[in-house]
Amino acid sequence: MKGVNKVKAVGLLSGGLDSAIAAKLILDQGIEVHAVNISMPWGCGRPSRVVRLAEKLGLCLKTIPLGDDYMPLLTAPKYGFGSAHNPCIDCHIYMVKKAAEYMREIGAAFVFTGEVLGQRPMSQHRKSLNCVEHDAGVTGRLVRPLSAKLMPVTIPEQEGVLDREKLLDLSGRSRSPQLKLAKEFGIEDFSTPGGGCLLTEKLFGERLKDVLKGGCPDIASTAILGVGRYFRLDDSSYVIVARNNSENEKLMKYAMPADIIVRPTTFPGPVALLRSGAVTEEKIAFTAGLAQFYSKSRAQGSMPLTCWMAGEPSKIRNVLAGVVNEADIRKMIL
Numbered sequence: 001m002k003g004v005n006k007v008k009a010v011g012l013l014s015g016g017l018d019s020a021i022a023a024k025l026i027l028d029q030g031i032e033v034h035a036v037n038i039s040m041p042w043g044c045g046r047p048s049r050v051v052r053l054a055e056k057l058g059l060c061l062k063t064i065p066l067g068d069d070y071m072p073l074l075t076a077p078k079y080g081f082g083s084a085h086n087p088c089i090d091c092h093i094y095m096v097k098k099a100a101e102y103m104r105e106i107g108a109a110f111v112f113t114g115e116v117l118g119q120r121p122m123s124q125h126r127k128s129l130n131c132v133e134h135d136a137g138v139t140g141r142l143v144r145p146l147s148a149k150l151m152p153v154t155i156p157e158q159e160g161v162l163d164r165e166k167l168l169d170l171s172g173r174s175r176s177p178q179l180k181l182a183k184e185f186g187i188e189d190f191s192t193p194g195g196g197c198l199l200t201e202k203l204f205g206e207r208l209k210d211v212l213k214g215g216c217p218d219i220a221s222t223a224i225l226g227v228g229r230y231f232r233l234d235d236s237s238y239v240i241v242a243r244n245n246s247e248n249e250k251l252m253k254y255a256m257p258a259d260i261i262v263r264p265t266t267f268p269g270p271v272a273l274l275r276s277g278a279v280t281e282e283k284i285a286f287t288a289g290l291a292q293f294y295s296k297s298r299a300q301g302s303m304p305l306t307c308w309m310a311g312e313p314s315k316i317r318n319v320l321a322g323v324v325n326e327a328d329i330r331k332m333i334l
C-alpha cells in the first residue's frame with residue numbers, strides 16, 4: 001500500500017523503547033511511518049539496533065548525522081545544560097527540526113517522538129515539551145503518541161488523520177506500561193533510557209569543554225573525545241592514547257587529516273594521536289613516549305615507534321619515544 005495516497009508521518013527513532021512504541025502506535029493507525037535517526041559522532045547508542053528496530057517494525061529509516069549546526073548547542077544552548085554537558089532541551093529541538101525538514105520534504109502530515117510527559121526532569125516536563133514544539137517550528141504538528149491524551153489536540157487529530165482514542169495517556173518515570181506494551185508488540189531489542197549518550201557523562205563533558213575552550217571548529221573533530229586517555233599538552237595541543245584494540249581502530253578512523261598518529265611496531269602497545277595547532281618534533285616524541293608508557297615496555301629505554309600524518313598515510317617514518325614522567329602526566333590527564 002506504500003505510496004498510494006497514504007498518510008505519512010515522520011518519527012524520531014532513537015533505538016530506545018519509547019520511540020519504538022510511538023512508531024508502532026502510529027503504524028497501527030494505517031499511517032506510513034518514516035523513521036529518522038540522528039546519529040551522534042561519538043558513537044552513542046547502537047546504530048545497528050536502530051536499523052534492526054526499523055526493520056522489525058517495517059519502517060523506512062533515514063539516518064541524519066549530527067552537523068556543525070549542532071556546535072552552538074555545545075557552547076551556549078538556549079535552555080542550558082543538564083547535570084553534565086547535555087543540552088537536552090536544545091538537542092530535542094534540533095532533532096525535531098531535522099525531522100520536520102524531512103516531513104516537509106516528503107509531504108508527511110506530522111512529526112512524532114517517543115517523549116513521555118514527566119519522564120525526565122529536564123527535558124520532558126510540560127513547559128519543555130512546549131518549548132520543543134514551538135522552537136522547532138512544528139506547533140500543532142508534533143505528536144507524542146505515548147502522552148497524547150494529556151496534551152492539547154494536534155492538527156492531524158483535528159483533521160481526522162490521527163485517532164486520538166488510539167493514543168496513550170502515559171506520564172511519569174515508571175517504565176512498566178512501556179515494558180508491558182513491548183511484550184505485546186514483540187519489541188525485544190531496545191536501548192536503555194538515555195541510550196548511552198556520552199553528553200550525559202561527566203568525563204566526556206569535561207573533555208568537550210576543554211576542547212571547546214580552544215575554539216573547536218566542527219563536530220567531526222569531537223568524535224575522538226569518547227575514546228582513550230586524554231592529555232592536555234598546551235593551549236593548542238592534546239594527545240589521546242587508546243586503551244585497547246577497538247580504541248586503536250577508532251582513533252585511526254576518527255583522526256582528522258592534520259592529526260599525527262603514533263603506533264608502536266617493534267613492541268605491542270597502543271595507538272596515540274596528537275592533535276595540535278603547532279606540531280613539533282618534541283610533541284611527537286612525547287606522544288610516542290606516552291604510547292610506550294601505556295605498553296608493557298614502559299620500563300625499557302626509549303624505543304622507536306612509527307608515526308604519520310593522518311592525511312598522508314604513505315609518509316610513515318620512525319620516531320624515538322620521548323621521556324615521560326609519571327607525575328607530570330598525572331597533571332595532564334583528563
Ligand code: SF4
Pocket residue numbers: 086087088089091092194197198199200
Ligand atoms: S540525552 Fe543526549 S541525545 Fe538525548 S536529548 Fe540529551 S543530549 Fe540529546
